[in-house]
């Protein structure tokens with residue numbers, strides 16, 4: 001009886017612990033998404049692909065497949081147009097990025113946390129190259145956007 005108690009207690013801890021540590025299905029904050037699209041496309045919602053990267057987040061086919069082929073309502077994940085339809089839909093594209101970061105999220109800049117800077121790097125440079133320097137223009141717009149958001153957030157709290 002005693003053993004069983006301990007076993008359940010232990011299982012409860014590990015399973016419970018896993019629940020707590022379970023991946024947040026949407027690790028990217030709203031602010032972070034806005035700054036990513038700002039840096040990538042100026043958040044220009046005109047449906048467009050640039051060198052195979054589509055929509056406001058400039059998603060690639062590989063990222064879309066890697067993230068589980070999310071689709072806009074009513075689309076099949078198997079049709080050719082599903083990728084562009086999803087990438088050009090802000091919600092589907094954002095959800096795709098969320099799934100991508102659940103899978104590939106990591107601390108790229110060694111600051112001991114996984115946050116927006118890491119997601120920006122992972123998306124732009126790939127999960128296996130995210131420690132590299134960001135291209136100047138992208139980094140510039142991205143970081144300025146984040147700094148502004150942080151400043152605005154503080155101002156709102158102060159008021």
Ligand SMILES: *[C@@H]1O[C@H](CO)[C@@H](O)[C@H](O)[C@H]1NC(C)=O
Nearest residue numbers: 041042043044045046047048
């Ligand atoms: C948005 O992108 C389209 C297609 O590239 C372009 O024609 C349009 O001028 C852009 N709009 C803005 C506001 O930059």
